[in-house]
Amino acid sequence: xxxxxxxxxxxxxxxxxxxxxxxxxxxxxxxxxxxxxxxxxxxxxxxxxxxxxxxxxxxxxxxxxxxxxxxxxxxxxxxxxxxxxxxxxxxxxxxxxxxxxxxxxxxxxxxxxxxxxxxxxxxxxxxxxxxxxxxxxxxxxxxxxxxxxxxxxxxxxxxxxxxxxxxxxxxxxxxxxxxxxxxxxxxxxxxxxxxxxxxxxxxxxxxxxxxxxxxxxxxxxxxxxxxxxxxxxxxxxxxxxxxxxxxxxxxxxxxxxxxxxxxxxxxxxxxxxxxxxxxxxxxxxxxxxxxxxxxxxxxxxxxxxxxxxxxxxxxxxxxxxxxxxxxxxxxxxxxxxxxxxxxxxxxxxxxxxxxxxxxxxxxxxxxxxxxxxxxxxxxxxxxxxxxxxxxxx
Amino acid sequence: xxxxxxxxxxxxxxxxxxxxxxxxxxxxxxxxxxxxxxxxxxxxxxxxxxxxxxxxxxxxxxxxxxxxxxxxxxxxxxxxxxxxxxxxxxxxxxxxxxxxxxxxxxxxxxxxxxxxxxxxxxxxxxxxxxxxxxxxxxxxxxxxxxxxxxxxxxxxxxxxxxxxxxxxxxxxxxxxxxxxxxxxxxxxxxxxxxxxxxxxxxxxxxxxxxxxxxxxxxxxxxxxxxxxxxxxxxxxxxxxxxxxxxxxxxxxxxxxxxxxxxxxxxxxxxxxxxxxxxxxxxxxxxxxxxxxxxxxxxxxxxxxxxxxxxxxxxxxxxxxxxxxxxxxxxxxxxxxxxxxxxxxxxxxxxxxxxxxxxxxxxxxxxxxxxxxxx
Numbered sequence: 001x002x003x004x005x006x007x008x009x010x011x012x013x014x015x016x017x018x019x020x021x022x023x024x025x026x027x028x029x030x031x032x033x034x035x036x037x038x039x040x041x042x043x044x045x046x047x048x049x050x051x052x053x054x055x056x057x058x059x060x061x062x063x064x065x066x067x068x069x070x071x072x073x074x075x076x077x078x079x080x081x082x083x084x085x086x087x088x089x090x091x092x093x094x095x096x097x098x099x100x101x102x103x104x105x106x107x108x109x110x111x112x113x114x115x116x117x118x119x120x121x122x123x124x125x126x127x128x129x130x131x132x133x134x135x136x137x138x139x140x141x142x143x144x145x146x147x148x149x150x151x152x153x154x155x156x157x158x159x160x161x162x163x164x165x166x167x168x169x170x171x172x173x174x175x176x177x178x179x180x181x182x183x184x185x186x187x188x189x190x191x192x193x194x195x196x197x198x199x200x201x202x203x204x205x206x207x208x209x210x211x212x213x214x215x216x217x218x219x220x221x222x223x224x225x226x227x228x229x230x231x232x233x234x235x236x237x238x239x240x241x242x243x244x245x246x247x248x249x250x251x252x253x254x255x256x257x258x259x260x261x262x263x264x265x266x267x268x269x270x271x272x273x274x275x276x277x278x279x280x281x282x283x284x285x286x287x288x289x290x291x292x293x294x295x296x297x298x299x300x301x302x303x304x305x306x307x308x309x310x311x312x313x314x315x316x317x318x319x320x321x322x323x324x325x326x327x328x329x330x331x332x333x334x335x336x337x338x339x340x341x342x343x344x345x346x347x348x349x350x351x352x353x354x355x356x357x358x359x360x361x362x363x364x365x366x367x368x369x370x371x372x373x374x375x376x377x378x379x380x381x382x383x384x385x386x387x388x389x390x391x392x393x
Numbered sequence: 394x395x396x397x398x399x400x401x402x403x404x405x406x407x408x409x410x411x412x413x414x415x416x417x418x419x420x421x422x423x424x425x426x427x428x429x430x431x432x433x434x435x436x437x438x439x440x441x442x443x444x445x446x447x448x449x450x451x452x453x454x455x456x457x458x459x460x461x462x463x464x465x466x467x468x469x470x471x472x473x474x475x476x477x478x479x480x481x482x483x484x485x486x487x488x489x490x491x492x493x494x495x496x497x498x499x500x501x502x503x504x505x506x507x508x509x510x511x512x513x514x515x516x517x518x519x520x521x522x523x524x525x526x527x528x529x530x531x532x533x534x535x536x537x538x539x540x541x542x543x544x545x546x547x548x549x550x551x552x553x554x555x556x557x558x559x560x561x562x563x564x565x566x567x568x569x570x571x572x573x574x575x576x577x578x579x580x581x582x583x584x585x586x587x588x589x590x591x592x593x594x595x596x597x598x599x600x601x602x603x604x605x606x607x608x609x610x611x612x613x614x615x616x617x618x619x620x621x622x623x624x625x626x627x628x629x630x631x632x633x634x635x636x637x638x639x640x641x642x643x644x645x646x647x648x649x650x651x652x653x654x655x656x657x658x659x660x661x662x663x664x665x666x667x668x669x670x671x672x673x674x675x676x677x678x679x680x681x682x683x684x685x686x687x688x689x690x691x692x693x694x695x696x697x698x699x700x701x702x703x704x705x706x707x708x709x710x711x712x713x714x715x716x717x718x719x720x721x722x723x724x725x726x727x728x729x730x731x732x733x734x735x736x737x738x739x740x741x742x743x744x745x746x747x748x749x750x751x752x753x754x755x756x757x758x759x760x761x762x763x764x765x766x767x
Contacts, residue, residue: 289464290497292484293568294511294558301485304510308501 031368038361041140043090044132047083048075055133060154064129069116076102077109087135093146093356094131101128130154143362148172168346168363175342175367178260178332179325183272185265186321187314190273198280205281212273220267224334227263228254231335259335264325271324272317279313312382319378323371343367413437413473414566414598415461420470422456422622430456431467431622438566439615443592443599447609448619449645454602457619458568461600462491474566490559490567490597494574496551498543504530504554505539511562529557532591549580553587560591566598573608585612606646610634618642636679636761643691643763650697650733651689651763659684664762666690670729674705675757688762692755694722697735699742703754707733711751714744725753 044052050071058065076084084106088099101120108119116123134142134152145151145158149169153159197208215223230236231253238250253259283306291301329344343363350360415438422431431453438444446454459465461472463484472480479487498507508529512522530536533553543551552572559567572588573581589612592599603609609616610630617627618638626638637643640651652674658665664678666688676690700706709727721744723735733753737744745751 284495284497286493286495286497287499289462289484290491290493290555291499291510292464293462293487293489293491295485295488295514295562296510297483297485300514305499308499 034361034364034368037357038143038365039139039141040358041090041135041137041142043083043087043137044135045138047079047087048072050075051132052136055129055136058129058133060130060133064126068129068132069123072105072116073109073114076106079106089355090135090358091131093142093359094134094151098131143358144365146359147362147366168343171341171343171346172366172370174340175326175344178257178264178340178342179322181261182264182268182325183318183322185261186268186272187318189265190269190276190317194273194277194280197277198283209274209277212270212277215267216270220330221334223267224263224331227259227266227335231259231262254335255337255340257336257340260332260340263331263335264328267328267331268321268325271320275313275317275320276310277313279310283309315378315382319375323374326371327367412440414440414475415600416471416473416476417457417461418471418473420457420460420467420472422453422460422465423468429622431460434470434619434622434624436617436624436627438598438600441596441598442614443589443601443612445601445603445609445613445616446619447603447606447616447645449604451621452619453622454604454619455570456622458570458600458602461566462489462568463487488564490562490564492552492555492559492567492569492572494571496543496548496555498551498554498558500542500544502543503539504535504541504543504546507543507554508539508558508561511558515562525561526557529561532560532594533557533587548576549584552576552584556588556591560595560597563595564597566600569599569601571603572601573605574603581608588612610646618645637691637763640689640691640763643689648694648734648736650692650694652692652731652733653687653689656682656684656686656688656762663757664688666762668729668731670707670727670731672707672728674707674755676705676762677758678762680762682762691761691763692733694734694736696755696759697723697733697737698754698756699735699737699751700754701752703752704757706752706754707731708750708752709733711745711747711749714747723751723753725751727753 048071051068054065054067054071058068079087084102085099088102091098091102101122105116105119105123113119122128133154134140141152147168149167150158150160197205200208228235232238233250233252233254235253237253238247241247241251287305287309288301291305292298296304326342327344329342329348332340332342333345333348344367347360347363347367350356350363415436417434417436420431420434421429423429434453434457436457446457448454456465460467461474463479463482467480470480471478474487474489499510502510505526508526509522512525517525526539527536530539533556535550535553535557538546538550543554546554552575556572569588573584576584585608588599588601601609601612610633613630615628616630616633618625618633618641620641626633626642633642634646637646640649643649643651652666652668654666654668654674656664656678657667657673659678659682662678664676664682666674666676668674668690674690682688701708707727709725709731711723712726712732713722713724715722716739718739720739721735721737721742723737723744725733725735727733735753
């Protein structure tokens with residue numbers, strides 16, 4: 001390459017350095033940190049290092065090695081209370097009573113007891129030691145499996161932990177269902193709207209785009225609160241219906257799936273409407289005319305000549321709404337019931353509420369990866385279509 | 394028409410006995426109150442002919458075509474196809490073929506699928522569809538390209554696919570909206586020949602829209618000249634070229650010297666005209682006109698002769714002479730501020746120097762007199 005060109009290329013790259021740096025700091029690094037947190041399981045390493053070391057070679061099925069109980073006798077009285085509390089919390093994710101078992105045993109050991117089985121019968125059960133082995137760390141799949149309600153079982157690989165109160169698969173599924181329903185509702189509303197606007201005069205078009213954009217300038221909290229005013233039992237809609245004598249008791253419009261879908265659809269509509277409108281405005285009507293001249297009725301012309309033209313905009317908008325809704329939690333938290341909380345709400349709960357960073361990271365990772373997979377799928381599909389178009393060119 | 398020009402010899406539309414496949418009756422088309430695209434347009438298309446709608450942009454020629462196709466509906470008037478009123482009929486029921494300037498091929502389909510589309514809509518058998526698609530591809534010289542994506546084809550090839558798609562279901566009428574407008578000159582010439590050939594082979598009726606007078610002259614059986622939403626003249630190319638109804642048609646179809654003047658005498662279709670520079674010339678008068686009418690004498694540049702001995706000789710000075718190989722293009726200024734452009738065969742002539750006095754003339758048989766203004 002000519003030196004001048006090289007210099008130009010360097011200058012070109014220099015222009016994107018700030019963006020790349022920002023991406024690195026705000027996206028790549030945090031994402032790696034999330035990955036690391038989701039597999040970090042080092043509380044036992046910090047509080048009971050000898051127990052952790054003794055449990056690591058054990059296969060989890062044979063007799064519990066004697067070194068392990070020896071190490072426990074050694075480590076437990078010596079453990080710093082804070083670190084022991086951290087381990088207790090980690091173990092309580094599996095068994096809520098594990099924390100008290102640890103504290104009690106530590107107390108008894110300090111006051112001179114030496115027989116673990118006498119202190120608490122649970123030390124004689126292999127299950128207790130298996131639980132400890134799962135926490136031996138320093139890295140484990142505990143949180144990642146937990147995000148799918150799974151647990152490592154030493155006999156059969158992984159096992160369903162549904163009976164121990166697992167629910168994340170359900171929440172993940174529910175999140176996808178809510179995102180899907182929102183996308184469908186937004187499509188049903190946006191399609192005729194955009195079609196109408198795209199057929200209107202340019203003055204109406206400009207006005208309509210402004211009206212679509214308007215919600216963007218209002219805080220999402222404000223918009224959601226406005227919906228609460230509309231939907232609540234003593235809200236505008238119920239009062240109107242009652243006043244008109246159509247109903248005697250208020251309809252349950254708030255704190256359920258219905259409210260979540262309605263409000264999410266309202267919030268997400270512009271994200272679908274704008275790309276859809278753009279693609280509809282760019283439609284070459286000669287193609288639909290051509291289809292009609294060739295004998296295609298309105299439906300067939302729509303299908304063969306209109307839809308293929310707006311499909312990229314439609315897909316982009318729908319994907320945008322779907323992906324955004326997947327990570328959304330403010331609206332479901334405000335207008336949904338307990339059974340309408342999305343995975344985002346739980347991630348928020350675990351990070352700002354209970355401090356279960358491992359599980360929060362694992363759930364976040366699941367959400368990120370499934371979103372990335374969806375985008376990759378879409379990319380592959382459109383890429384495939386383009387490849388077909390470019391074949392042997 | 395009739396009212397649009399006082400001259401009676403322009404063929405009247407709707408003559409008895411003519412086999413008209415399309416009849417436009419008093420079509421008007423306007424958007425709102427301000428914009429009128431067509432004014433009371435009446436026009437007949439004869440079965441099997443190649444009719445060209447010719448006019449500058451804004452003349453309403455494309456609108457006329459779109460009205461026949463049914464993509465738009467007239468504000469007033471009637472459209473008859475095969476004697477049936479189709480004014481309000483949806484385009485997909487009109488059984489027409491339409492070829493667009495922008496080709497309008499379906500990008501998601503292959504060449505084969507594009508051409509098969511109208512056949513599939515007509516629920517033909519697969520083998521019949523394949524047979525007809527191959528036939529159509531052969532007809533437009535695209536044999537073997539059926540599996541290509543339309544986006545992989547050149548402009549000329551895309552237009553052939555569009556033509557094949559419009560012909561494959563054998564519509565009786567094929568409408569073409571400036572189909573060669575996006576192609577370069579050389580390709581247009583060869584496509585023009587192909588269109589003519591296909592028209593001869595298939596015997597369909599072609600209605601062709603263009604603003605290119607060469608295209609109109611070389612391809613058409615008849616030309617309908619439109620201006621400002623009105624039909625100005627309709628007839629065979631030779632008639633339109635040689636006996637234009639007015640100065641607009643005269644200058645729109647090829648180069649024209651239009652010498653303005655007044656009729657001072659009449660005898661046996663021969664008029665004596667006093668030009669604006671005071672010169673007296675004689676020319677045949679193809680229309681009825683009276684002494685005193687303002688007219689223009691149309692002299693095509695290739696009809697101009699040199700020398701004081703030629704009939705209708707006019708004296709002037711040579712302003713410019715350009716050598717074009719087989720001919721010279723001379724610009725001569727004659728008295729009265731009249732400029733005459735002359736196309737003189739270059740073989741065996743001696744061109745005077747620029748600024749020299751020169752006499753130009755024209756035959757009093759060939760040139761014609763046209764109405765000055767429309």
